[in-house]
Amino acid sequence: xxxxxxxxxxxxxxxxxxxxxxxxxxxxxxxxxxxxxxxxxxxxxxxxxxxxxxxxxxxxxxxxxxxxxxxxxxxxxxxxxxxxxxxxxxxxxxxxxxxxxxxxxxxxxxxxxxxxxxxxxxxxxxxxxxxxxxxxxxxxxxxxxxxxxxxxxxxxxxxxxxxxxxxxxxxxxxxxxxxxxxxxxxxxxxxxxxxxxxxxxxxxxxxxxxxxxxxxxxxxxxxxxxxxxxxxx
Amino acid sequence: xxxxxxxxxxxxxxxxxxxxxxxxxxxxxxxxxxxxxxxxxxxxxxxxxxxxxxxxxxxxxxxxxxxxxxxxxxxxxxxxxxxxxxxxxxxxxxxxxxxxxxxxxxxxxxxxxxxxxxxxxxxxxxxxxxxxxxxxxxxxxxxxxxxxxxxxxxxxxxxxxxxxxxxxxxxxxxxxxxxxxxxxxxxxxxxxxxxxxxxxxxxxxxxxxxxxxxxxxxxxxxxxxxxxxxxxx
DNA sequence: GCGACATAGTGAGACGCCTCACAGTTCGGC
DNA sequence: GCCGAACTGTGAGGCGTCTCACTATGTCGC
Numbered sequence: 088x089x090x091x092x093x094x095x096x097x098x099x100x101x102x103x104x105x106x107x108x109x110x111x112x113x114x115x116x117x118x119x120x121x122x123x124x125x126x127x128x129x130x131x132x133x134x135x136x137x138x139x140x141x142x143x144x145x146x147x148x149x150x151x152x153x154x155x156x157x158x159x160x161x162x163x164x165x166x167x168x169x170x171x172x173x174x175x176x177x178x179x180x181x182x183x184x185x186x187x188x189x190x191x192x193x194x195x196x197x198x199x200x201x202x203x204x205x206x207x208x209x210x211x212x213x214x215x216x217x218x219x220x221x222x223x224x225x226x227x228x229x230x231x232x233x234x235x236x237x238x239x240x241x242x243x244x245x246x247x248x249x250x251x252x253x254x255x256x257x258x259x260x261x262x263x264x265x266x267x268x269x270x271x272x273x274x275x276x277x278x279x280x281x282x283x284x285x286x287x288x289x290x291x292x293x294x295x296x297x298x299x300x301x302x303x304x305x306x307x308x309x310x311x312x313x314x315x316x317x318x319x320x
Numbered sequence: 321x322x323x324x325x326x327x328x329x330x331x332x333x334x335x336x337x338x339x340x341x342x343x344x345x346x347x348x349x350x351x352x353x354x355x356x357x358x359x360x361x362x363x364x365x366x367x368x369x370x371x372x373x374x375x376x377x378x379x380x381x382x383x384x385x386x387x388x389x390x391x392x393x394x395x396x397x398x399x400x401x402x403x404x405x406x407x408x409x410x411x412x413x414x415x416x417x418x419x420x421x422x423x424x425x426x427x428x429x430x431x432x433x434x435x436x437x438x439x440x441x442x443x444x445x446x447x448x449x450x451x452x453x454x455x456x457x458x459x460x461x462x463x464x465x466x467x468x469x470x471x472x473x474x475x476x477x478x479x480x481x482x483x484x485x486x487x488x489x490x491x492x493x494x495x496x497x498x499x500x501x502x503x504x505x506x507x508x509x510x511x512x513x514x515x516x517x518x519x520x521x522x523x524x525x526x527x528x529x530x531x532x533x534x535x536x537x538x539x540x541x542x543x544x545x546x547x548x549x550x551x552x553x
Numbered sequence: 554g555c556g557a558c559a560t561a562g563t564g565a566g567a568c569g570c571c572t573c574a575c576a577g578t579t580c581g582g583c
Numbered sequence: 584g585c586c587g588a589a590c591t592g593t594g595a596g597g598c599g600t601c602t603c604a605c606t607a608t609g610t611c612g613c
Contacts, residue, residue, distance in 0.1 A: 161470070163478035164553070171470065183470075187463040192470050215456055222455035223448055229462045230419040236469045237394070237404065237416075237425050243476040244513045245396035248570070271590060280477050282571055287592060303579060303590065320397070480599075504560060515601055520562060536560065536609065554613100561608070568601080578591070583584105 103128050106204060110151050112179055112224050120218060127210035131203050139181075139195035139203070146184025146191045148205045152176050155201020160277070161193045170278045172232075173198070179228065185211065246318075248281050252289055253314040255279050256299070260308040262315075267307040275306075336361050339437060343384050345412055345457050353451060360443035364436050372428035372436070379417025379424045381438045385409050388434020392426045393510070403511045405465075406431070415462065418444065479551075481514050485522055486547040488512050489532070493541040495548075500540040508539075 103125035107113045113121055130153070133139055140146065142161060150157075156175050162168035171193050174180045184191045185208050215222040242251055255278050260266035268275075272290065276283040290306070293299050298314065300307045308314065336358035340346045346354055363386070366372055373379065375394060383390075389408050395401035404426050407413045417424045418441050448455040475484055488511050493499035501508075505523065509516040523539070526532050531547065533540045541547065 161474050163474070165478075167478055169474075169477045171473070183463045183466050186459050187467065189467070192467055212456070215459075216452045219449045219452040219455055222452055222459065223445070226419050226448070226455065226459060226462065229459065229466065230416045233416055233462065233466050233469060234420065234422070234425055236466060236473060240404070240469060240472050240476065241394050241396070241402075243473065244402045245398075245400055272592095273590075283591090284572080284593080285570060291592075301591085505562095506560075516561090517563080517602080518600060524562075534561085556613095557611090559608105559610080562606080564603105564605090566602090569599095571598080572596090574594090576592080578589100580587100580589080582586090582588105 103130065103204065106153050107151070110177055110179065112151070112221060112228065115220055115224070116218065124206070124210075124214055127214075128204045128206050131205055133197040133201050133203065135197055135200050137197045139197060140191050141194050142191050144184075144191045146181060146189075147209075148181065148207045149179060149185045149211060150181045150195075151179045151204040151206075153202040153204055155203075156198040157195055157201060157203075158198045159193045159195050168277060169280050172235075182225070182229065243280070248279070248285055249289060250318050250320070251279050251281070252286060253318040256306070256308060257311060257314050257318065260306070260311070262311050264309060264311055265307065266311065267305060269305050271304050336363065336437065339386050340384070343410055343412065345384070345454060345461065348453055348457070349451065357439070357447055360447075361437045361439050364438055366430040366434050366436065368430055368433050370430045372430060373414065373424050374427050375424050377417075377424045379414060379422075380442075381414065381440045382412060382418045382444060383414045383428075384412045384437040384439075386435040386437055388436075389431040390428055390434060390436070391431045392428050394426045401510060402513050405468075412461065415458070476513070481512070481518055482522060483551050483553070484514070485512050485519060486551040489539070489541060490544060490547050490551065493539070493544070495544050497542060497544055498540065499544065500538060502538050504537050 104118070104122040107121050107125050107128065108116070108118075113124070116124075128151075131150075133155075139150070139157060152174050154176060156173060157180065158170060159172040159174070159180060160168050160170050172180070180195065181191075188208075215225070242254060246254070252275075255275070256268070259268035259270070259275075259278075272286050273283045276286045279286060290299070290301055293313075294301050296313075298308070298310045300309065337351070337355040340354050340358050340361065341349070341351075346357070349357075361384075364383075366388075372383070372390060385407050387409060389406060390413065391403060392405040392407070392413060393401050393403050405413070413428065414424070421441075448458070475487065479487070485508075488508070489501070492501035492503070492508075492511075505519050506516045509519045512519060523532070523534055526546075527534050529546075531541070531543045533542060
């Protein structure tokens with residue numbers, strides 16, 4: 088790995104405890120306990136497009152995002168792929184395989200250069216026993232995840248392209264007028280789970296209707312309420 | 321409610337602790353703790369087709385199945401519905417809404433007459449704090465659930481009718497030669513998420529090929545390996 | 554035994570989305 | 584400023600699935 092510009096990235100001796108405390112999972116924990124856990128955590132850097140783990144791997148650890156963005160995808164035997172989830176600063180991921188000891192359910196790749204904290208199973212499980220408030224917090228996080236995934240199943244079963252695209256755009260743009268997302272239409276097609284061509288055609292329609300504006304790798308939602316309407320119908 | 325035949329069903333004073341101990345979640349717990357928890361648990365009976373909870377309800381409690389079967393479904397605004405999950409003796413359900421305090425994500429109905437144990441949020445959360453091994457067990461269960469739901473997303477994105485139907489049949493019939501499932505084709509269509517007519521046509525094909533036999537509300541898989549082959553392609 | 558109802562089977566037409574093919578546009582590197 | 588690569592836009596044809604409409608076959612209550 089070449090040296091990076093930011094000095095923090097070269098020194099694994101940054102204050103891990105402080106980073107941990109920023110995370111949802113450890114927020115209600117006292118300083119001492121945080122430092123204790125931090126002692127077990129490893130800092131790991133990944134370059135843009137690097138593979139963090141692959142579907143089918145044995146999953147020994149859980150990750151927390153310190154900086155950057157991570158994409159979790161899955162792919163079929165015929166090479167099609169779809170986005171399952173995206174994580175940013177403050178999120179944790181990789182917990183399923185860690186908790187039930189079975190293989191990874193998806194591929195994780197670095198969407199940008201990023202800095203992650205990893206905690207191994209053998210260190211993490213005892214923490215859960217000693218600090219049940221962390222286990223409870225984790226249960227909440229997992230519930231939210233399950234809720235989101237269930238919603239995704241519903242979307243796939245009941246909604247057509249327009250609805251799913253509308254919903255995805257609202258998520259990506261933040262839902263406020265003028266909110267925008269930076270990605271290519273082919274990236275977008277993978278998130279929605281449809282062909283690039285169809286995505287393009289629908290975007291054209293909305294562009295003509297003044298619902299959004301299109302530019303190269305950028306998409307600005309002008310009237311989110313219209314998308315909302317379409318998504319909930 | 322009319323009186324039921326089985327005397328146990330009329331007496332809520334059955335040994336709740338013993339029932340609890342049969343459940344995955346409480347298996348590793350000592351007898352005293354079980355009795356403590358059992359004191360909080362309520363026994364609740366539901367008739368076939370009764371609604372246990374509905375999507376959007378506030379979810380204050382978690383259920384454990386003592387006897388019978390429960391179906392969790394979801395439905396779209398246009399009245400279509402799809403099966404999310406099915407639970408039997410020894411399973412627990414309804415934990416998402418309990419854990420994150422948000423509304424129910426699906427409708428739960430009694431598939432048969434059934435007997436459930438319910439634990440309320442205000443009683444359950446303190447138990448998790450005092451007994452972290454239960455929290456960890458619950459984390460495992462939730463991970464498995466998330467894994468299964470993610471798999472469902474993949475199926476919906478990548479597989480066609482044949483594949484999804486094959487997979488569903490394997491699950492329902494147990495996967496062994498001669499395994500059978502008792503449901504109507506229209507019930508089956510809801511589990512697969514496709515129209516009854518298409519399901520019927522594909523079943524005809526397999527029936528002609530000798531992969532399975534069809535009867536009214538009964539379906540016997542003769543050659544599961546053929547279905548396996550189709551499902552994994 | 555009869556009528557009502559749930560279940561199963563089948564054809565025809567429509568519709569949504571996919572794939573392929575190709576042209577036009579923008580961007581970055583040299 | 585030119586070239587190649589990434590991205591965007593668009594038509595045509597095909598395939599899978601849905602819907603509608605209808606018939607056939609049990610099955611249950613009376």
